[in-house]
Amino acid sequence: MLAQQIINGLTVGSVYALIALGYTMVYGILQLINFAHGEIYMLGAYLAIIFVVSLKFSLPIAGLLPLVFLFAMFFTGCYGFTIEKFAYKPLRNAPRLSALITAVGVSIFLQNYVMLTQGAKDKVFSHLISEQINAYFSNFFSKFIPSDGSRLYICGAQIYSLQLVIIITSIILMVLLNLFVTHTKIGKAMRATAQDLKMAHLVGIKVDTVISTTFIIGSILGAAAGVMVAMYYGRVWYYIGYLAGVKAFTAAVLGGIGNIYGAMFGGLILGLTESLAAGLIPGASEWKDVFAFIILILILIFRPQGIFGERIGEKF
Amino acid sequence: MLNSLFWTFWLWVIALPFAGPIKSIYIASVFFILSFLRFIKFPATISSFKDNWDEFLSKANEKIPYGYLIVRILFILSIIIIPMFLDRRANNILVDCGIYALLALGLNIAVGFAGLLVLGYIAFYAIGAYSYALLSVHFHIPFFVCVPISAGMAIIFGILLGLPVLRLRGDYLAIVTLGFGEITRIVLNNWDGVTNGPNGILGIARPSIGSFVFHSPKNYYYLILVFLFIAVFIFNRLNNSRLGRAWVAIKEDERAAKAMGINCMSLKLLAFAISAAFAGVAGAFFGAKATHVSPESFTFFESALVLCMVVLGGMGSIPGAILGASCLIIIPEIFRDYFGNSRMLLFGIVMIAMMRFKPEGLLPYKRRNL
Amino acid sequence: MKILETKQVSKHFGGIKAIEKLDISINKGEIAGLIGPNGAGKTTFFNCISGVYPLTHGKILYKDKLISNLRADEIATLGLARTFQGIRLFTSLTVLENVMVGRYSRTKCGLWGALIKPKWAREEEDSVKEKAGAYLEFVGLKDYRNELAKNLPYGCQRKLEIARAIASEPELLLLDEPAAGMNPSEVKELICLIKKIRDTGVTVLIIEHHMRMIMEICEKIIALNYGVKISEGTPLEVSNDQKVIEAYLGRENA
Numbered sequence A: 001m002l003a004q005q006i007i008n009g010l011t012v013g014s015v016y017a018l019i020a021l022g023y024t025m026v027y028g029i030l031q032l033i034n035f036a037h038g039e040i041y042m043l044g045a046y047l048a049i050i051f052v053v054s055l056k057f058s059l060p061i062a063g064l065l066p067l068v069f070l071f072a073m074f075f076t077g078c079y080g081f082t083i084e085k086f087a088y089k090p091l092r093n094a095p096r097l098s099a100l101i102t103a104v105g106v107s108i109f110l111q112n113y114v115m116l117t118q119g120a121k122d123k124v125f126s127h128l129i130s131e132q133i134n135a136y137f138s139n140f141f142s143k144f145i146p147s148d149g150s151r152l153y154i155c156g157a158q159i160y161s162l163q164l165v166i167i168i169t170s171i172i173l174m175v176l177l178n179l180f181v182t183h184t185k186i187g188k189a190m191r192a193t194a195q196d197l198k199m200a201h202l203v204g205i206k207v208d209t210v211i212s213t214t215f216i217i218g219s220i221l222g223a224a225a226g227v228m229v230a231m232y233y234g235r236v237w238y239y240i241g242y243l244a245g246v247k248a249f250t251a252a253v254l255g256g257i258g259n260i261y262g263a264m265f266g267g268l269i270l271g272l273t274e275s276l277a278a279g280l281i282p283g284a285s286e287w288k289d290v291f292a293f294i295i296l297i298l299i300l301i302f303r304p305q306g307i308f309g310e311r312i313g314e315k316f
Numbered sequence B: 001m002l003n004s005l006f007w008t009f010w011l012w013v014i015a016l017p018f019a020g021p022i023k024s025i026y027i028a029s030v031f032f033i034l035s036f037l038r039f040i041k042f043p044a045t046i047s048s049f050k051d052n053w054d055e056f057l058s059k060a061n062e063k064i065p066y067g068y069l070i071v072r073i074l075f076i077l078s079i080i081i082i083p084m085f086l087d088r089r090a091n092n093i094l095v096d097c098g099i100y101a102l103l104a105l106g107l108n109i110a111v112g113f114a115g116l117l118v119l120g121y122i123a124f125y126a127i128g129a130y131s132y133a134l135l136s137v138h139f140h141i142p143f144f145v146c147v148p149i150s151a152g153m154a155i156i157f158g159i160l161l162g163l164p165v166l167r168l169r170g171d172y173l174a175i176v177t178l179g180f181g182e183i184t185r186i187v188l189n190n191w192d193g194v195t196n197g198p199n200g201i202l203g204i205a206r207p208s209i210g211s212f213v214f215h216s217p218k219n220y221y222y223l224i225l226v227f228l229f230i231a232v233f234i235f236n237r238l239n240n241s242r243l244g245r246a247w248v249a250i251k252e253d254e255r256a257a258k259a260m261g262i263n264c265m266s267l268k269l270l271a272f273a274i275s276a277a278f279a280g281v282a283g284a285f286f287g288a289k290a291t292h293v294s295p296e297s298f299t300f301f302e303s304a305l306v307l308c309m310v311v312l313g314g315m316g317s318i319p320g321a322i323l324g325a326s327c328l329i330i331i332p333e334i335f336r337d338y339f340g341n342s343r344m345l346l347f348g349i350v351m352i353a354m355m356r357f358k359p360e361g362l363l364p365y366k367r368r369n370l
Numbered sequence C: 001m002k003i004l005e006t007k008q009v010s011k012h013f014g015g016i017k018a019i020e021k022l023d024i025s026i027n028k029g030e031i032a033g034l035i036g037p038n039g040a041g042k043t044t045f046f047n048c049i050s051g052v053y054p055l056t057h058g059k060i061l062y063k064d065k066l067i068s069n070l071r072a073d074e075i076a077t078l079g080l081a082r083t084f085q086g087i088r089l090f091t092s093l094t095v096l097e098n099v100m101v102g103r104y105s106r107t108k109c110g111l112w113g114a115l116i117k118p119k120w121a122r123e124e125e126d127s128v129k130e131k132a133g134a135y136l137e138f139v140g141l142k143d144y145r146n147e148l149a150k151n152l153p154y155g156c157q158r159k160l161e162i163a164r165a166i167a168s169e170p171e172l173l174l175l176d177e178p179a180a181g182m183n184p185s186e187v188k189e190l191i192c193l194i195k196k197i198r199d200t201g202v203t204v205l206i207i208e209h210h211m212r213m214i215m216e217i218c219e220k221i222i223a224l225n226y227g228v229k230i231s232e233g234t235p236l237e238v239s240n241d242q243k244v245i246e247a248y249l250g251r252e253n254a
Helices: A002-030 A035-053 A061-091 A095-119 A127-143 A162-181 A185-195 A199-202 A207-233 A240-255 A259-279 A285-302 B002-037 B042-063 B067-085 B088-112 B123-139 B141-167 B170-190 B215-240 B242-251 B255-257 B264-290 B302-314 B318-334 B336-357 C042-049 C074-077 C097-103 C111-116 C119-139 C153-168 C182-200 C211-217 C235-242 C243-254
Strands: A150-155 A155-158 C001-011 C016-027 C031-035 C059-062 C080-082 C170-174 C203-207 C220-225 C228-233
Touching: A002 A035, A002 A155, A002 A162, A002 A185, A002 A207, A002 A240, A002 A259, A035 A061, A035 A095, A035 A199, A035 A207, A035 A240, A035 B002, A035 B215, A061 A095, A061 A127, A061 A207, A061 B002, A061 B336, A095 A240, A095 B002, A095 B170, A095 B302, A095 B336, A127 A150, A127 A162, A150 A162, A162 A185, A162 A207, A162 A259, A185 A199, A185 A207, A199 A207, A240 A259, A240 A285, A240 B170, A259 A285, A285 B141, A285 B170, A285 B255, A285 C080, A285 C097, B042 B067, B067 B088, B067 B215, B088 B215, B088 B242, B088 B264, B088 B302, B088 B318, B123 B141, B123 B170, B123 B255, B123 B264, B123 B302, B141 B264, B170 B302, B215 B242, B215 B264, B215 B318, B215 C111, B242 B255, B242 B264, B242 C097, B242 C111, B242 C119, B255 B264, B255 C074, B264 B336, B302 B336, B302 C016, B318 B336, C001 C042, C001 C203, C016 C042, C016 C059, C016 C220, C016 C228, C031 C042, C031 C182, C042 C080, C042 C170, C042 C203, C074 C080, C080 C153, C097 C119, C111 C119, C119 C153, C153 C182, C182 C203, C182 C211, C211 C235, C220 C243, C228 C235, C228 C243, C235 C243
Parallel strands: C031 C203, C031 C220, C080 C170, C170 C203
Antiparallel strands: A150 A155, C001 C016, C001 C059, C220 C228
16 A cells, blocks of 8 residues: 555656756746746647547557657647747846746646647547557566556555656656756756856856757656656646646745756655555545645745755845 | 748647647737737827826816816716616626726735735635625625625635745745635535535525615626725725835835835735735625635636736726726627637736736826825 | 944855954944955945844844844834945835835834824825925935936936935935946035935945045945955055055055
């Protein structure tokens, strides 16, 4: 039971972590809460399903999956870039309140854009594809982990192979992100800009490019989370970005907003708390969504800088 | 030109997976047309209209004795008389306008005065509505006694939420209030014993004075009008007081405000609480008018709608809040068949466009000459 | 009589010791200057006095009362006003209203006063308006009364910031580089203004790089370098102090 909840928590947590990274990176550089980021995750999930549905089984799973990821990541990256360009960039010197309101506007826009174009009902994968994907990975994991064909058994917990895929993919993406910000030139420029935007500008860093890149990378990570969630549940709804967004933001604050490692850690902690509380406290599963907010308020009261501390203090 | 052609094409491409090739053309071409709108000074005409109007008024005031007063009385008379000639449906819409105008005024105290972005404002509206509903159904307490109680409940929740959060940077408030709005809805939905879950509470008493019971939309219209007058009065008094100036000071520059001896924390809390109280009153009224309340009336959509009204009309402006509420309630109602579900989409666009092109709103608040 | 006294005040930012064990005292009624090269800790010191930063160590006494544990607004209410290095006006308020905000700590109209507007509240509001107008006249901004603060020219914004600060009737006024960016004739005006403020009984502490101005108006100068006091005394004494010349003036001569 406990192991089951831990695995569930890690699954949700790694999704939160991936989304939280987008919040935290943008916040680190622009001190802007990009409310629309939850919607980016939702776009990613939709794109995955749209792609799979439009292909109609014409590809084997091994070839399909990378394409789904690429497709969703490419388009959400474009969306992230476009949103920054049209909505946020003109407001870079405006009061913070304006930028926040714009972010809320973008979020509302995207939600309804998807609702209008894709319909207000759930969008569903064909069951067959979901099962195929699950079976494909079960087959793969069964070489290492005992399984019964559709589920895996670890320490007495029954796990869908996709849960493992989500956790592993998230870890890989986070390692890649870490390599990116520490080893590439643009990654280093990102860190410099997060420290001090004006100074970075003065030493010749192309701040606009850095900000665009940040949005694109954040969006790509969010899209990855969306794709995996879409595969796991087999369905999406235009409203999923809202809750996931708020929770991911909570995760970012929990770890210390502006801090990349904090976001990863905060996401996992939040996911674990949520699923342990919902699983172990009787009757609590209806109230699962409330936990995240209560955690958020508690952190803000007792440790507003988060577990790892904010990288950027208030600038004077 | 080339530039906007490129971006039009770009938008077409990224809209493709969602909208398909044909619908994407619509989306992109809307952008294409909009990108030419900026050559027309469209928003400027509205504010110049307002300037001319102000000028006209002050001239009229010079020429005709008591010119201002006469215009005001005419205006008030007209809003009193007009509903008499309207049918039930139109009056119902006007009542909705009134409720939202009350909400927009209240939210304006937090957002427009003190610069506190509250995203779950509707939670206080819900608290007000459920307070009245429960008191009315279980204890048969009359409406006019419950209004201050509803306001009080909203204030209590406002203070409980504000105390931990207001000392932090503004953005946290936005997200925490967003969360609070959602928590409130979840609690209303799940706490069956008290709130009767998703079905809500039925059979709420209508307001009454003596033996007169408010029942028709027209009755409610005049009742909300009284509430609105009081709200405008309070708003005005606050705005032109020592507190109003201090709030603007906090909004503009918290550090400098502190150096003037302004206790930012307690003043922000005050603004937040007053703002919540407005929503509480509006909520009680809503409960009394609808005679039933359920969680589905208090979604994030409503919070966003009220915020959009404030932004559209102009932060800190009374006529702005009322205009914003009227526009966003009446216009979608008139074009109901055309807008359909795309209302929210338009609200999103309005918020983005206003912040970019006219952040001060359609009827911006002008500082008085003292 | 001492109006401000700091005892072993230290302020560290992480490993950086912005101020280290500073002992300073300012006498009532004098104009004192705080000088030092860039990064010497002058503005940090101001922020410590006015309660923006909590101290790492030490005590600050204002009129023999401990203020280093108070909030910024409480300190301001005690009669300690300040201006800022980069101008921090309330830009969307009018010039007059900016000064009226300065009267905040000397008035008390609260929520009920604002809503019900009893006689005393109206009288208070009138007197705020009247006094704010008088302060505007005092600094020479009478003509800009109803302009928005953001539309003022730079020099006037500086003056407005001073007017806003003295509107709270402070006993100690901290001015952070008031002459920055001003031309010689504006500086001359500013010198007159500061002297005029002192003559109303206000003690003034100035941070300034403008040496001629400092030498002209200050009765006492304190020189900082790397957060440590390196010299203190009359303008003549300080300007002849070898340490100061090395740290500060010497570099200018070189």
